[in-house]
Amino acid sequence: MTAAPNPTTAAPPRGPAPGRSRRPLSRIAFWVILLGASVIFLYPFLWLVSASLKPRPEVFDNLLVPRRYAPGNYVEVWQAAPVLDWLVNSVTVSLAAAVTVTVSSSLVAFGFAHFRFPGRNVLFGLVLGTMMLPAAVTMIPVYLIWNGAGLATTQVPLWAGNLFGSAFYIFLLRQFFLGLPRELFEAARVDGASYWTMFWRIAVPLCKPALIVTFVFEIQASWSDLMRPLIYLRDPELFTLPRGLKAIVDQFGQGGEAEWEIVLAGSVITTLPMIILFFILQRYFVEGIATQGRKG
Numbered sequence: 132m133t134a135a136p137n138p139t140t141a142a143p144p145r146g147p148a149p150g151r152s153r154r155p156l157s158r159i160a161f162w163v164i165l166l167g168a169s170v171i172f173l174y175p176f177l178w179l180v181s182a183s184l185k186p187r188p189e190v191f192d193n194l195l196v197p198r199r200y201a202p203g204n205y206v207e208v209w210q211a212a213p214v215l216d217w218l219v220n221s222v223t224v225s226l227a228a229a230v231t232v233t234v235s236s237s238l239v240a241f242g243f244a245h246f247r248f249p250g251r252n253v254l255f256g257l258v259l260g261t262m263m264l265p266a267a268v269t270m271i272p273v274y275l276i277w278n279g280a281g282l283a284t285t286q287v288p289l290w291a292g293n294l295f296g297s298a299f300y301i302f303l304l305r306q307f308f309l310g311l312p313r314e315l316f317e318a319a320r321v322d323g324a325s326y327w328t329m330f331w332r333i334a335v336p337l338c339k340p341a342l343i344v345t346f347v348f349e350i351q352a353s354w355s356d357l358m359r360p361l362i363y364l365r366d367p368e369l370f371t372l373p374r375g376l377k378a379i380v381d382q383f384g385q386g387g388e389a390e391w392e393i394v395l396a397g398s399v400i401t402t403l404p405m406i407i408l409f410f411i412l413q414r415y416f417v418e419g420i421a422t423q424g425r426k427g
Contacts, residue, residue: 176402183395190391204396208379211393214400216368217375221354221404224289224371228353229346232293236300237342241330243301244308245316255305262298266358274362288363289371290353300345307341308334343415347408354405372401 182190186201208214243255277288311334319329335342360374370378379397383390 176406179395179402180399183392183399185392187390187392190395201392204392205400207393208396208400211382212375212379212397213368213370214372214375214397217370217372218400218404220286220369221371221373224286225350225353228290228293229350231290232297232300232349233342233345235294235296236345237304237335237338238330239296240301240304241308241334243305245313245326245329258298258301260298270358270362277363283363284365286364286369289356289359293349297349300349303345304338304341307338311337340415343412347412350408351405376401 177195181195181197183204184200184202185192185197186199189198192198239258243251243258273288273292274283277283282288282291315333316329319333324332354371355373356371357373357377360371361377364370364374367375367378376394376397380394384394
């Protein structure tokens, strides 16, 4: 006698998983927070651009979209000051500073990472200790050195100091070099490669993201530097853009009838190149930061 099969009861329909129902809400909250933060960070620059395009009576009306546009403000800036010369000076000084500090810091960092010599850690600690010195402490001695060399009124002091590297960048690049497999360098030594070949052919290609981060950091710092141009530059033809903007503020931003629309137009001209550079190098910059995070 064959046993009758047991009737199967249909399983009740399952409701949505708790995790799935919460996921869209968390994503919406994330995008709302991200959008709010973006507005907070972008609003000052958008206001700057908007105010630079307004006629003088409407500069501070707090409207993001101008009622009337005055693009002639930028024409007045170019006519009132040698802005093109300042732009060329800023590009030249920033590139020189970024290239020299990237090359010198990478060489020193590679030495600390792969050379074994007595007192290496002590010497590295002394290098890091220089970061504790405020810039104001060394400002006068450094000026006296350049003045004694007859270069105190030139652009050379704005970048030549980077020939000796930077403690921060040396530390940054050393950590990256330490993350590279030592087997690569040992194999290269067995094949008869020199230390320069190991650095140039192996280390530099592998640490390209870190070098780009160093380059971008320094070019931005040099571009925005106002203190050193104020100390060293006297000839308006040698001014960088921040130093030139200070001259524009002194000329047009004083008194009760200050021409702030011209000052703001000069501010946009000073700021815009760095924003363009960041968007051009954004992929490499983010890659370098992410790589540093993984190796750290």
